[in-house]
Amino acid sequence: MPRPMGRWLIVGVAASCLLALSKRTASAGAPTPDEASPPEQNLAIIVNTSNTVDGLSMSELRKVFLGERRHWPNGRRITLVMMEPGQLERKALIREVCQMNENDFSHHFLHGLFTGEVFVSPKTLASPIGVRKFVFNVPGAIGYVRANEVDSSVKVVRVDGRLPDDREYALRIPIADAP
C-alpha cells in the first residue's frame, strides 16, 4: 500500500507544473504596456471667428473653462459651451483641462456661483453641431469638438501653441472609449 503523503505530493507537484505552464501560455500573447494604450482623437478648442484670441495656455484654458475668467481681451463676455454630461469630449475636457471629474466639476460651478467666485455658467448642448453653431452665433463663445468636426464657421485656438494636428497636442480623446 503506498503512502498517502507521497501521493498527495505527486499530485501537488503536477498541479503546480500545469498551473505554471498554463500561466506561461496565457502571458505569451499579451501586449506590452505601450502597445496596450488605445488610439486617440484630438479635441479642438473653438471660438467665434470674430474672436481675436488665437491661442491659450493650458492654465488660461483651465481658468476659462472653470469660469474664473469673465472677459476676452477684446472685452466681450466669455460664454462657455459644454456638451451634455456623459459625452466623451466633455469627460476629456474636464479631465485634461480642468483636472477634475464630472462631480467635482459640477460641484465647482455650484459652489463658485453661490460664492461669486465663478462668473460664467456654461451652456449645455446636445451635439457637436449644436456646439459649433452656438460658437458661430455668439462672438464671445468658447467650446470644444473633435478635431475632425471642425469647419470654417468657427476658429480653432492653439493650446500651448499647438493645434490639434500637431504631434504633441495635449487634448486627446481615447477612441476605444467612443460609443
Place this chain on the structure above:
Amino acid sequence: MNQLDNNAEPVPVQPRDRVLGVFSRFPSALLLLVVFCVEVGVGMFVIRDVRAASVEAQQMYARSVLGLRQIGELQYQAQETRRSTLYALTTNDSNLQVEYADQSREADRRVTDGIEEYLKRARMPNEIEVGRGLQRDWASYLRVRDEVLASILEGSIKEAVDMDLHGGVPSFERVRQDLEEIKRLYDEQASEQLARVGSSSRRSVVRLVGVVCFTLIFATFSVWAIQRSRMQGAVQFATLQMEFVTSISHELRTPLAVIRSAAENIADGVVEGKEQLARYGSVIRNQSRQITDLVNEILLFASTRNKKNRYTLRPLKVSEIVEVAMENTAELVREAGFVVEQHVEQDLPCIVGDLSALSHCLQNLIGNAIKYSGQTRWIGLRALLNEAAPGNREVRISVQDRGIGIDGPELPHIFEPFYRSPAVSAAQIHGTGLGLPLAKSIAEAMNGKLTVESKLGSGSIFTLHLPIAKSMQPPAIAGARDTTAKP
C-alpha cells in the same frame, strides 16, 4: 377687217368703263390671286399684332407678376428671419435657441440673395435706388439681429429685448417700407404694361377689322367687276353676233339680188341672144361663187373654232403658197385695178403647213388690203427669212397696203371674232369680222403667228410668221423673185 377711216370719229370711253375694262382684261384667276395676296397680307398683319401682344403680355408677366411674387417671397423670408429670432427668446433651451438662430440665418440668406437678384434685374434708376436702399437697410437689420441672437444665446434676455426694441424694430420697419416701395413700383409697372397691352389689343382689333373690311370690299368689288365684265362680254358677243348676222345678210343679199334679177330677166324673156345669155350666166356664176366663198369662210371659221379642222401638214415652199394665193386673188386684184408688188427672197427654206389653209390665210390678207386700201391701189407682198435668235428661224410673209390704217386702240380687237370697228361699219365697208380671226387661227395651227403694224392714215402691214421645218433644206431655186402683178 377692223380698220378705221381717216375721218372716223373715235368713240368716247367712259372712265367707269375704262376701269371695268382693266378688270375685264385680267382673268378672274389673277384677281383671285390678288385677293389671296391681300388675305395673306392681312394674315401677316394679324400674326404680327398677336405676336406683339403676346410678347408684351409675357414681358408684363415676367417683369411685374413674377416680380411681385418674388417680392412677396422676400417679405415672407424677412418676416421669417425676424420671427425665428424672436422665437429664440421664448426658450431657455440652448439647443432650441441654436436651432432658431439657424432658421433665422437660413431665411436671411434667402432675403439677401433675393435682393441681389432684384438688383440684377433692376433697369430703371428708381428701381436701382430702392434696391440699394433695401440692401443697406437689410444689412443694418442683420447686424442688430446678430447681436440680438448672440445675447439670447448668451442668456442675456433683457439685453436682447432692449437691443431688439431699440435697434431691431426700427431697422426692420425700414426694410418693410423698402419692400413695400418695391412692391408699389412693380404695381405701377404692371398697370402701365396692362394699359399698353390693352392699347395694343385695341389697335390690333381696329387694324384687323379695317383690313378685313378692305379685303371684303375688294373681294366683293372684284367679283362684281368680274361678273360685270363677263356680262358685258356676253352682251358684246351677242351684239357682235347680231352685227355678224346683219353683215352676212347684207353680203348675201347683194349677190342674191343680182342672181334674182338676172334670173327674172331670163325668165321674162328680156335676155336675147346667146351672147347676152352667156353674160347673164357668167354673172350668176360669179355671184353664186361669191356666196359659196362666203359660206365656206364661215364654215371654215366655225371648224377652226371647234378645233375640228384637220390640216394636212407637209413641207411647203413659200413661193408655192404665194403663187396659189396670187392665183386665187388674181381676178379680184384685176377687177379692183390693184398693183401687187411681190418680193420673195431667194433660197428660202421650206416651212411645214397646209397649203390650202395658208393660201387661204394669205388670200384673206390680200382681200383685206384691197378692201381697205382706199384709192392707193397698191399692195406689197414680201417673203423673207428672219433669224431673230439662233434656233428660232422663221419665214415672214407680209402683206402691206397704203390704205386707211388702224387706230391704236382698235389694234387689240381686230383679231376678235365678229369684231368690226364702228367707224368701218359707218363707212359702209362690208365684211363679216371673221377674216382676220380665221387667218390668225390658221397661223397658230401651223405653229406660227399673225402680227400687225399699222398707222392711221398710212396703211398696215400684216405679217405671217411661219417657223422653218427642221432638217429641211432650202429649195434649189436661185435668186430672188420680184414680180409685179398688174390689172
